[in-house]
Amino acid sequence: MSHLRPVPDDPSPEEGGSLPARLAELLKRAARGDEKAFAEWYDATAARAFGLAVRVLRDRAQAEEVTQESYLDCWRHAARFDPAKGSAMSWLLTIVHRKAVDRVRASEASFRRDAAYGLRDAGVAHDETAESATASIEAHRVRAALADLTRKQREAVELAFLGGYTHTEVATMLDLPVGTAKTRIRDGLIRLRDALGVGEVGTA
Amino acid sequence: MNPTSDIHALSGAFAVDALGDLERAQFEHHLAECAECRAEVASLRETAALLAQSEAEAPPESLRQGVLSGIGQIRPLPPEPPAQPAQPAPAVRTDVRRRRLPQLLAAAAAVVLLAVGAVLWHPWQHDRANVADQVLHAPDAVTITEKLPGGAGEITLVRSVALGKAVMIADDVPQPPAGKTYQMWLQQPGQPMVSAGLMPDPKEPAVLSGDASTASAAAVSVEPSGGSAHPSADVVAVFPLKPT
Ligand SMILES: [Zn+2]
Numbered sequence: 001m002s003h004l005r006p007v008p009d010d011p012s013p014e015e016g017g018s019l020p021a022r023l024a025e026l027l028k029r030a031a032r033g034d035e036k037a038f039a040e041w042y043d044a045t046a047a048r049a050f051g052l053a054v055r056v057l058r059d060r061a062q063a064e065e066v067t068q069e070s071y072l073d074c075w076r077h078a079a080r081f082d083p084a085k086g087s088a089m090s091w092l093l094t095i096v097h098r099k100a101v102d103r104v105r106a107s108e109a110s111f112r113r114d115a116a117y118g119l120r121d122a123g124v125a126h127d128e129t130a131e132s133a134t135a136s137i138e139a140h141r142v143r144a145a146l147a148d149l150t151r152k153q154r155e156a157v158e159l160a161f162l163g164g165y166t167h168t169e170v171a172t173m174l175d176l177p178v179g180t181a182k183t184r185i186r187d188g189l190i191r192l193r194d195a196l197g198v199g200e201v202g203t204a
Numbered sequence: 205m206n207p208t209s210d211i212h213a214l215s216g217a218f219a220v221d222a223l224g225d226l227e228r229a230q231f232e233h234h235l236a237e238c239a240e241c242r243a244e245v246a247s248l249r250e251t252a253a254l255l256a257q258s259e260a261e262a263p264p265e266s267l268r269q270g271v272l273s274g275i276g277q278i279r280p281l282p283p284e285p286p287a288q289p290a291q292p293a294p295a296v297r298t299d300v301r302r303r304r305l306p307q308l309l310a311a312a313a314a315v316v317l318l319a320v321g322a323v324l325w326h327p328w329q330h331d332r333a334n335v336a337d338q339v340l341h342a343p344d345a346v347t348i349t350e351k352l353p354g355g356a357g358e359i360t361l362v363r364s365v366a367l368g369k370a371v372m373i374a375d376d377v378p379q380p381p382a383g384k385t386y387q388m389w390l391q392q393p394g395q396p397m398v399s400a401g402l403m404p405d406p407k408e409p410a411v412l413s414g415d416a417s418t419a420s421a422a423a424v425s426v427e428p429s430g431g432s433a434h435p436s437a438d439v440v441a442v443f444p445l446k447p448t
Contacts, residue, residue: 031280039272050263052256067263068270075275079283086246090253097252101221139258146255160222161252162259167217168224186216186248193251 019044023088024081031078038075045089046071049096056100056164066103070096101164145195152176153188160185211355215241219248225381226426226440230356233378336409339364339371350441352377357406359424361443363416370416372424374406380426386440387431389423390414397423402431419445 023044029037049070053063073095074081081091146154152174159170160181171181211234217223218231235241339345342364349360357376363369372388380386386403390412400412400422412422422445426438 031283033280035272035275038275039268042268042271046268047260047262048253048256050267051259051261054261055256055259064263064267064270068267068274071271072274072278076278076281078280080281086250087253090246090250093253093256094249097256098221138254142254142258157220157255160217161220161255165222166224167222170222182217182222183213185220185222186213189216189219189248189251192255193247196251196254198247198250198254 020083020087020089024083027074027078027081027088030075031081038078041088042071045092048089049092052093052162053096053100055162056097057104062103063100066099067096070099097161097164104164105166142192142196145192148195149188149191153184153191156181156184157188157192212238212241214354215244216248219245220252224426224438225384226352226356226378226438227354229378229381230352230354335367335369335411336371339367339369339411340409342367348443348445350443352440356440359406359441361422363445365417368415368417370400370412370419370422371409372403372412372422373409374403377406379406380404383429384426385429385431387425387427387435388412389425389435390416390419391421391423392418393420397421397435399431399433416445421445 023041026037026041026044030041046067050063050067053066053070054060057063057066070092074092081088146157149157155174156167156170156176159165159173160167163170165173167182167185168178170176170185171178174181174184176184211231214223214227214231214234218228218235221228223231231241235245339362344366345362345364347360347362349358351358356378357374359377360373360375362371362373370390374386377386386406388400388403388410389397390400391397392415398414400414401410403410403424416422422443423435423439424441425432425435426440427436
């Protein structure tokens with residue numbers, strides 16, 4: 001699909017181009033204690049990590065804490081990152097997301113968050129000043145792929161991933177029978193994956 | 205639907221951290237033995253990472269400073285040893301899983317006897333083990349088995365009205381998540397659920413405290429380590445009991 005896209009000289013992250021390779025290489029150097037490489041890795045990934053934490057936690061101070069904890073974990077465990085099992089970006093965001101979700105569920109923050117959160121928020125446009133032009137094109141692609149899901153699939157995926165809700169909570173919020181939200185989430189993610197051309201990973 | 209296909213269906217919710225504690229623990233256990241789900245989870249996480257992109261937001265400079273000064277004080281861990289020995293636990297558990305109830309009860313009784321022999325340094329377990337043994341062998345013992353959500357094993361309740369006691373035996377139920385415990389509950393007719401004690405290790409039969417002969421229901425929930433005064437929303441099994 002890359003030949004269809006207008007910015008051929010900066011391959012998108014999921015297609016095995018230079019960015020994932022560079023991120024993996026920086027992490028490898030960080031594992032040997034190279035702080036400069038880690039700083040470079042931070043600069044290339046921090047907006048995504050922080051943005052995701054803010055989105056789930058809806059609280060910038062907590063998002064900063066979670067993001068910082070996540071990066072310190074990444075530094076500590078850099079040697080255990082295995083590029084054969086997935087991209088460095090996905091590795092980082094998995095750590096950030098898990099920490100953000102654990103925190104949101106452990107605290108009464110979920111109460112405050114519920115109050116601030118409306119379903120309509122889910123697809124709202126965000127400030128993209130931090131993104132490069134290529135990233136904007138990527139974001140556009142993702143939005144197009146999202147628009148291709150059924151409404152229920154999209155809502156289920158967004159509430160689960162960006163909202164940080166459990167599939168049981170998602171079922172209640174969307175008036176679905178318990179047990180069907182997890183199917184919607186999976187079907188939605190699989191459809192997105194195929195639409196975005198995310199390749200096979202993690203077969204090891 | 206068989207439980208195997210059920211558990212594969214949790215891959216998407218797992219990839220985006222949308223499972224409750226119990227299902228998460230159970231799916232992690234499944235992942236260790238299912239290469240298909242490992243590959244699927246990895247690909248769905250890559251996909252989710254792309255969704256996060258539209259949320260990108262530059263963090264404050266203070267965060268960068270915090271991270272970079274933090275790493276100066278942390279030593280990176282060495283790589284994992286190449287061939288980490290696979291967890292031996294699943295093999296043992298598969299063994300237990302295949303057995304049906306009569307053998308299970310016999311096995312549980314054997315566990316109880318072993319426990320009695322092995323707990324010199326835990327004298328308090330002695331009485332409980334005896335009670336469990338008596339309940340399991342009571343002539344009026346009645347059993348009810350409930351499956352846990354998402355195929356997370358099952359729990360059998362054995363009750364003897366004559367003894368006024370009940371015992372829970374978990375089969376293939378995952379260990380509770382870190383910082384959590386299973387807690388047992390009894391309900392007397394018309395009353396709220398009252399704690400009947402903790403089941404910190406699902407591999408051990410657990411005796412319920414309270415009068416099981418008059419209870420109208422028993423339940424199991426997942427609670428913070430010390431237990432709770434009232435069951436949380438995370439109730440994993442409910443056993444209706446016949447009035448006597
Ligand atoms: Zn599987």
